Amino acid sequence: xxxxxxxxxxxxxxxxxxxxxxxxxxxxxxxxxxxxxxxxxxxxxxxxxxxxxxxxxxxxxxxxxxxxxxxxxxxxxxxxxxxxxxxxxxxxxxxxxxxxxxxxxxxxxxxxxxxxxxxxxxxxxxxxxxxxxxxxxxxxxxxxxxxxxxxxxxxxxxxxxxxxxxxxxxxxxxxxxxxxxxxxxxxxxxxxxxxxxxxxxxxxxxxxxxxxxxxxxxxxxxxxxxxxxxxxxxxxxxxxxxxxxx
Numbered sequence: 001x002x003x004x005x006x007x008x009x010x011x012x013x014x015x016x017x018x019x020x021x022x023x024x025x026x027x028x029x030x031x032x033x034x035x036x037x038x039x040x041x042x043x044x045x046x047x048x049x050x051x052x053x054x055x056x057x058x059x060x061x062x063x064x065x066x067x068x069x070x071x072x073x074x075x076x077x078x079x080x081x082x083x084x085x086x087x088x089x090x091x092x093x094x095x096x097x098x099x100x101x102x103x104x105x106x107x108x109x110x111x112x113x114x115x116x117x118x119x120x121x122x123x124x125x126x127x128x129x130x131x132x133x134x135x136x137x138x139x140x141x142x143x144x145x146x147x148x149x150x151x152x153x154x155x156x157x158x159x160x161x162x163x164x165x166x167x168x169x170x171x172x173x174x175x176x177x178x179x180x181x182x183x184x185x186x187x188x189x190x191x192x193x194x195x196x197x198x199x200x201x202x203x204x205x206x207x208x209x210x211x212x213x214x215x216x217x218x219x220x221x222x223x224x225x226x227x228x229x230x231x232x233x234x235x236x237x238x239x240x241x242x243x244x245x246x
Contacts, residue, residue: 005141013147020047024215025233057085
């Protein structure tokens with residue numbers, strides 16, 4: 001059961017949209033997938049046609065005295081998702097305190113999932129930064145995909161902030177019409193170890209998918225970005241099937 005954590009180098013990288021898109025693409029290839037939202041913003045659910053007012057999620061269930069599994073939802077056959085849940089600011093702090101007090105609890109949760117479905121892919125939508133939720137989610141992963149935009153901001157951050165160990169880097173929102181982005185892409189090809197051999201181009205379909213409350217590949221399967229995410233899913237099947245990165 002490979003577990004992939006996806007995290008943006010900074011905010012606005014499109015991590016949640018790519019997580020939902022990759023979940024759909026893996027399902028298209030015949031795989032069973034569970035996407036888990038570790039981000040208190042609780043946006044992943046909106047890619048899976050969840051009513052906005054529905055507060056359900058793993059953190060909401062725990063806050064209400066239930067088990068984390070009670071927050072899970074099924075989108076379609078072989079594609080389930082676990083929202084974070086809607087919490088207020090004080091409740092979010094309580095979740096962080098519980099995570100700090102029980103640092104191994106999500107490792108135990110994943111062991112339970114492995115026992116029930118050892119072939120299922122787990123995708124973790126990880127918040128930006130090094131907070132307790134992000135740290136615990138990253139520790140669960142067999143592989144970490146760090147999303148980058150090809151801009152000067154990300155170039156600077158690559159050299160001044162700590163990066164997850166043995167990260168793979170995924171370029172999103174790439175525009176071949178931009179000379180700067182072309183130059184940064186070439187620079188990263190030469191200097192950035194772990195750069196994935198897939199680039200996701202800037203595509204309006206990726207933004208529209210959230211508005212349509214669908215994963216990208218379901219909303220616009222013919223779009224360039226959907227085809228590129230499907231290529232990424234194939235790369236995952238070839239290289240990460242056993243949970244071991246190349």
